Amino acid sequence: MWQDPLFGLWFNLSNVMMLIVAAVVVFLIAFISTRNLKLKPSGMQNFMEWIMDFVKGIIKSNMDWKDGGRFHVLGITLLMFIFVSNMLGLPFNIIIEGDLWWKSPTADPTVTMTLAATIIILSHYYGIKQKGLKGYGADYLKPMPFLFPLKIIEEFANTLTLGLRLYGNIFAGEILLGLLAGLGGASIFGFSMAFLPTMAWQGFSIFIGAIQAFIFVMLTMVYISHKTSEDH
Amino acid sequence: MFFDHLVLGATGEFLNAGDxxxxxxxxxxxxxxxxxxxxxxxxxxxxQREDLIVSEIEAAENSRLESQKMLDEQRSLLKEARTQAQEIVENAKKQGEVSREEIITTARAEAGRMKDAAVLEIANERDKAISAVREEVVALSLLAATKVLEKEISEEDNRQLINETIAKAGEVQ
Structure with missing residues (x-):
């Protein structure tokens, strides 16, 4: 923990570092694979275009492309950023003097809740922008006015579940990996016992990381379309 | 333990707004x-690729239409040419028929003319021959008369002579 002297904000430097690492990795992957763009795509360009089309498909399954096109960049960036973040903690965690330094940034609730809250706030912003304050407010009284309290709770529940789902999945994966690594490091016998489960769990974590990234983006688009579209 | 630091809320009493x-x-x-x-x-x-594909599809469609148009054009041209050829052949046939008729008529006329000419010629020749014979007969008669006058012949002899002469003339003729 480190407090900046100017505003008195507390930083978890490990989080900051891992966020920057994830961002740099994502940027490098995207930057390098979009050099030499050609009309006839090859290699990494194909992969990037596949990701774009994938996110495009997610958005299209939730709303009109006319409305949803502006969330394309957000969606792709979210997907890649969360996926890379989920992957970062898989190969190893680094603990220095009892402080955890190298881990998935998404294994921290602060980070995931920040992302989730950002998404929810964005959805409210676009909801007001799209429908006007009146239409936005009227949505809270649909389908029945007496459900209004539930609607309010829903907003907070959405935020919490969106953020904590991601956090919980990744955090749990890292704890189990940590336990297995501890077992593997304990003795030769422990290593032989832990080898296969570690491998299996790492593979499964890759799967979970990908799925969680997809779910996060999917829910992002669901929430935004829920707030912006007329027919609900 | 190695996961003490992973406990939720490990950041302690601080709200890590910095994070x-x-x-x-x-x-x-x-x-x-x-x-x-x-x-x-x-x-x-x-x-860009999307645009390119759209324009390519459009271009392909256009060229397809154009080639279809050209094909139709060619087809109609071919049809026209065929009709024309047929017409020409027909015309030639008709022309040939006409020529044939003409030639036959001409030939017939010519043949008739030649026949007439031949007939005329033959008649002429015959007339000429007859007149020649007549001259001959006259000459012989004169010869006979001279002979009669030169020799003092009897009436019998004279008649015989004349007959002889006439007979000779008949032979000549």
């Missing part, structure tokens, strides 16, 4: 950078 802020800043900066350097160009290229 929240840095998460936001990192993510937004990343998004903007990627938009500028990666997604923007990539989307541009994909859009």
């Amino acid at each position: 929240i802020l840095s998460t936001l800043v990192v993510f937004i900066v990343l998004m903007l950078l990627l938009k500028k350097f990666a997604w923007g160009p990539l989307m541009g290229v994909m859009q």
Whole structure:
């Protein structure tokens, strides 16, 4: 923990570092694979275009492309950023003097809740922008006015579940990996016992990381379309 | 234990607003950078390709229509040429028929004319021959008369002579 002297904000430097690492990795992957763009795509360009089309498909399954096109960049960036973040903690965690330094940034609730809250706030912003304050407010009284309290709770529940789902999945994966690594490091016998489960769990974590990234983006688009579209 | 630090809320009594802020800043900066350097160009290229495909499809459609048009044109031209050829052949046939008729008529006329000419010639020749014989007969008669006058012949002899002469003339004729 480190407090900046100017505003008195507390930083978890490990989080900051891992966020920057994830961002740099994502940027490098995207930057390098979009050099030499050609009309006839090859290699990494194909992969990037596949990701774009994938996110495009997610958005299209939730709303009109006319409305949803502006969330394309957000969606792709979210997907890649969360996926890379989920992957970062898989190969190893680094603990220095009892402080955890190298881990998935998404294994921290602060980070995931920040992302989730950002998404929810964005959805409210676009909801007001799209429908006007009146239409936005009227949505809270649909389908029945007496459900209004539930609607309010829903907003907070959405935020919490969106953020904590991601956090919980990744955090749990890292704890189990940590336990297995501890077992593997304990003795030769422990290593032989832990080898296969570690491998299996790492593979499964890759799967979970990908799925969680997809779910996060999917829910992002669901929430935004829920707030912006007329027919609900 | 090695996971003490992983406990939820391990940040202790502080609200780590710094993390929240840095998460936001990192993510937004990343998004903007990627938009500028990666997604923007990539989307541009994909859009370009889409446009290219659209225009290619349009071009293909156009050329297809054009070739269809040309094919139709060619087809009608061929048809026209065929009709024309037929016409020409027909005309030639008719012309040939006419020529044949003409030639036959001419030949017939010529033959008739030649026949007439021959008949005329024959008649002429015959007349000529008859007149020649007559002259001969006259000459012989004169010869006979001279002989009669030169010799003092009897009436019997004279008659005999004349008969002889006439007979000779008949032989000559």
